[in-house]
Amino acid sequence: MPTDTLTSPAPDLENPFQYRRDAAHYGEKATLWLIRTGTYLVLLAAACIFLQIGIKGSETVFTTHWPFVNTAFFTEKPSTLYVFEWEGKKHELSDSEFRAFKAERHVEDIPAESYAHSAGGILPCIVGTVLLVAGSMTIALILGVASAIYLSEYARPSWRMRLIRLAIVNLAGVPSIVFGLFGAALFVVYFKWNISLLAGWFTLALMVLPVVITSSEEALKAVPQGFREASLALGATKWQTIRTNVLPYAVPGILTSSILGIARVAGETAPILFTAAYVVRDKYPWEVDRWVDFFFQPVQALPYHIYVVSSKIPQNAYTERMQYGTAFVFLAIVLLISLGSVLLRIRLRNKLKW
Amino acid sequence: MIAIIVLGLITFFLFREGAEFFPQNLQNLRLYRKAGLEYVGLMREQTAAHATLNRSLQDLRVRQIMAMLKAGKTQEEAQAALAEFDTYATQFDAAVGDLRSLVSDLTDEVTAIKEKAKIHDDALEQREFLLKEGKKTEADAVKTATVDFKAELAPVLATFPAYTAAVATLKQNLEVVLEKPLTLPVHEYQPRYKHFQNAVRAYLKTFPETEEKLKNWRADAPVPWWRSLTSFLFGTEWITNSFWQDWYGILPLLAGSLLVSIIALLIAVPLGVCAAVYVSELAQPAEAKFIKPYLEFISAIPSVVLGFFGIAVLGEHIRQLTQWHALSWISAFPIAERLNAFTAGALLALMAIPTIFSLSEDALNSIPRHFKEASYALGATRLQTILRVLVPASLSGIVSAVLLGFGRVIGETMVVLLCAGNRIAIPDFTEGIGTVFQPVHTMTGIVAQELGEVANGTLHYRALFMVGLFLFFLALFINWLAQTVVRKYKISIG
Numbered sequence: 001m002p003t004d005t006l007t008s009p010a011p012d013l014e015n016p017f018q019y020r021r022d023a024a025h026y027g028e029k030a031t032l033w034l035i036r037t038g039t040y041l042v043l044l045a046a047a048c049i050f051l052q053i054g055i056k057g058s059e060t061v062f063t064t065h066w067p068f069v070n071t072a073f074f075t076e077k078p079s080t081l082y083v084f085e086w087e088g089k090k091h092e093l094s095d096s097e098f099r100a101f102k103a104e105r106h107v108e109d110i111p112a113e114s115y116a117h118s119a120g121g122i123l124p125c126i127v128g129t130v131l132l133v134a135g136s137m138t139i140a141l142i143l144g145v146a147s148a149i150y151l152s153e154y155a156r157p158s159w160r161m162r163l164i165r166l167a168i169v170n171l172a173g174v175p176s177i178v179f180g181l182f183g184a185a186l187f188v189v190y191f192k193w194n195i196s197l198l199a200g201w202f203t204l205a206l207m208v209l210p211v212v213i214t215s216s217e218e219a220l221k222a223v224p225q226g227f228r229e230a231s232l233a234l235g236a237t238k239w240q241t242i243r244t245n246v247l248p249y250a251v252p253g254i255l256t257s258s259i260l261g262i263a264r265v266a267g268e269t270a271p272i273l274f275t276a277a278y279v280v281r282d283k284y285p286w287e288v289d290r291w292v293d294f295f296f297q298p299v300q301a302l303p304y305h306i307y308v309v310s311s312k313i314p315q316n317a318y319t320e321r322m323q324y325g326t327a328f329v330f331l332a333i334v335l336l337i338s339l340g341s342v343l344l345r346i347r348l349r350n351k352l353k354w
Numbered sequence: 355m356i357a358i359i360v361l362g363l364i365t366f367f368l369f370r371e372g373a374e375f376f377p378q379n380l381q382n383l384r385l386y387r388k389a390g391l392e393y394v395g396l397m398r399e400q401t402a403a404h405a406t407l408n409r410s411l412q413d414l415r416v417r418q419i420m421a422m423l424k425a426g427k428t429q430e431e432a433q434a435a436l437a438e439f440d441t442y443a444t445q446f447d448a449a450v451g452d453l454r455s456l457v458s459d460l461t462d463e464v465t466a467i468k469e470k471a472k473i474h475d476d477a478l479e480q481r482e483f484l485l486k487e488g489k490k491t492e493a494d495a496v497k498t499a500t501v502d503f504k505a506e507l508a509p510v511l512a513t514f515p516a517y518t519a520a521v522a523t524l525k526q527n528l529e530v531v532l533e534k535p536l537t538l539p540v541h542e543y544q545p546r547y548k549h550f551q552n553a554v555r556a557y558l559k560t561f562p563e564t565e566e567k568l569k570n571w572r573a574d575a576p577v578p579w580w581r582s583l584t585s586f587l588f589g590t591e592w593i594t595n596s597f598w599q600d601w602y603g604i605l606p607l608l609a610g611s612l613l614v615s616i617i618a619l620l621i622a623v624p625l626g627v628c629a630a631v632y633v634s635e636l637a638q639p640a641e642a643k644f645i646k647p648y649l650e651f652i653s654a655i656p657s658v659v660l661g662f663f664g665i666a667v668l669g670e671h672i673r674q675l676t677q678w679h680a681l682s683w684i685s686a687f688p689i690a691e692r693l694n695a696f697t698a699g700a701l702l703a704l705m706a707i708p709t710i711f712s713l714s715e716d717a718l719n720s721i722p723r724h725f726k727e728a729s730y731a732l733g734a735t736r737l738q739t740i741l742r743v744l745v746p747a748s749l750s751g752i753v754s755a756v757l758l759g760f761g762r763v764i765g766e767t768m769v770v771l772l773c774a775g776n777r778i779a780i781p782d783f784t785e786g787i788g789t790v791f792q793p794v795h796t797m798t799g800i801v802a803q804e805l806g807e808v809a810n811g812t813l814h815y816r817a818l819f820m821v822g823l824f825l826f827f828l829a830l831f832i833n834w835l836a837q838t839v840v841r842k843y844k845i846s847i848g
Contacts, residue, residue: 042625046652173762
């Protein structure tokens with residue numbers, strides 16, 4: 001009976017559509033894994049940097065006893081570290097402590113190894129960075145939002161618009177050191193502002209301008225056309241419409257993306273090298289005789305301080321403290337800012353829906 | 355509006371500070387000729403070449419000692435075995451004696467002339483300044499002694515017979531040295547000695563040419579104006595604050611910048627594109643959600659922190675890695691310098707990866723779905739789809755991402771300033787893989803390093819602005835290229 005073959009198919013017949021595990025299959029698997037490894041290699045490399053600086057830096061920044069944070073590191077000025085032996089004991093003292101130590105014991109001089117910038121704290125650098133960021137972002141936001149409003153609300157497409165857009169894109173690609181040179185030529189030399197906070201502000205502001213303009217423009221474009229039309233239909237002028245019905249809805253978007261600008265401003269060293277930064281200043285920025293001097297004084301800044309401590313002083317156990325501590329604080333600040341920007345963006349995306 | 359103004363301002367002010375460079379440099383070059391420095395420079399080159407040969411001889415000696423110590427000989431035995439070699443080396447060194455003393459005398463003389471010319475120029479400037487201020491009597495009081503270059507140079511030029519005599523003795527001495535057969539105690543180095551002999555022969559062959567040049571040299575031959583430009587663009591030396599002559603040639607810096615950037619791109623392009631492909635095609639949604647912000651974080655790491663990491667950690671680790679015995683078959687290992695082009699390049703790669711990643715990912719994502727679907731429908735596997743359909747389709751985007759990454763890398767300052775080693779020299783490309791482990795200096799690095807130290811308005815200051823201007827146009831060019839690639843080679847998706 002032929003029913004026999006129907007119930008049990010020949011066992012040696014293979015399914016021709018079955019997935020075959022041949023060389024090509026393994027080759028594909030291997031390549032896909034290679035791609036995956038490559039990706040994770042990048043992540044691993046970055047993790048190494050974060051961990052190295054995080055671990056070594058937290059030794060400086062945190063302490064094991066109350067208040068768990070090395071307050072001196074955040075409240076003092078950088079000073080020279082003296083390492084010496086006295087009566088069989090090894091001392092590591094900062095400049096002022098060393099002088100007090102000598103005065104106490106009535107000795108003229110103690111042979112000591114000195115390491116510049118390795119003692120004390122980084123308060124002036126933090127203050128300087130905050131000042132630089134605040135001032136330059138104010139300038140950049142005013143200029144950037146103004147030009148974004150013009151570009152997205154008023155401008156008609158024409159060859160001139162194309163030229164402006166091209167200029168913005170190109171401006172974003174200009175190396176930061178060129179901005180530094182330009183700032184030095186225009187503000188420091190030509191306007192005779194010398195190395196000052198003001199020169200640094202303008203240089204940094206011009207540097208982030210493309211970022212601010214592009215992101216503000218996007219935020220403005222995201223406001224639905226209906227808002228404008230409704231306002232115009234009620235008889236409002238164009239400027240009234242923009243002021244009351246467009247800008248308020250674009251502000252969150254503008255702020256979110258300008259936080260990215262902040263991270264960039266805070267992180268750049270090259271533009272302030274010859275426009276705003278000094279290696280050492282005795283005074284804090286607010287200790288000025290006249291209020292105008294405030295704008296025309298150089299400041300210390302975190303990135304410049306890192307540059308100085310990592311290139312101008314030797315690497316050893318005594319200097320490491322300052323180097324890693326500063327790098328840690330700086331990295332933490334910049335990463336927190338960009339983390340804030342990422343989180344804000346996610347929240348905004350979920351919240352604003354038209 | 356503002357963007358154009360700023361761009362215009364940047365160009366204008368960089369030009370304003372930089373443009374003065376050319377006339378000043380021309381003056382500098384003219385003085386070089388007028389004061390006879392060029393003349394003596396030719397002779398100096400000759401002694402310098404001899405010194406190089408001498409150094410290679412010394413190098414050979416050190417290598418032999420090392421080899422003998424390794425073979426188990428004591429220091430004294432090694433020294434004794436090299437006695438013959440040492441007399442040979444001394445003889446070789448002494449051969450140049452006459453010429454060397456002549457050149458050093460002449461060097462003093464011509465630098466004195468140059469100094470006089472400088473003093474004269476300064477005095478002139480001072481007088482002009484005073485006249486402008488309206489102080490005529492003071493201006494007249496400033497003494498200016500015009501330098502009579504011809505008279506000053508006459509004694510220098512008169513030494514030509516002495517020079518020919520000195521060269522003749524040098525030639526004779528060297529030929530004597532060459533004829534002498536020398537067997538090295540370490541036989542493996544005999545080919546190197548052969549090589550050295552050949553180099554000496556080649557050196558001897560250049561003598562008539564130099565002599566001819568010196569004979570035909572004229573102090574009053576004009577220096578054409580374009581020499582100022584070509585000496586900047588094609589000059590192979592960047593020497594500042596030297597007693598002899600300052601050279602501002604951009605080539606060593608450009609070569610350094612390019613070397614570092616190429617290393618960075620070689621690392622960053624495969625990894626960046628890999629990551630983009632992985633995130634957009636292969637990764638689980640949760641993975642992608644983690645990797646993308648992570649890469650954004652990497653792009654937020656300030657460059658100066660990366661530079662610090664390179665100095666404090668990476669450089670030393672790479673050096674230790676090259677000291678591993680397992681890697682000793684690579685001729686360049688172990689490397690000598692902690693900070694070199696590779697250290698900087700590796701860190702720059704990390705900066706370029708996020709740029710390349712995000713732009714490539716955008717390009718991959720912008721491919722319409724049906725490209726992928728069509729490929730799968732034809733029975734292609736995932737890998738085939740990625741490599742044959744998706745990557746080619748987004749190639750223009752990927753190429754422009756790479757170009758923008760290149761722009762970011764070549765304009766980066768702090769990492770190269772801290773980690774590239776800062777030695778101003780064109781990398782020696784004959785060293786094979788060792789090339790990437792040489793310390794270099796870059797365009798961005800030199801501006802950052804030297805601008806703070808020079809006085810406004812000097813030639814050096816202007817030269818740095820010219821470097822900045824060059825960088826500026828390079829960045830614009832790269833940007834333009836990236837945009838053109840996107841526009842021109844975009845495949846029609848329809």
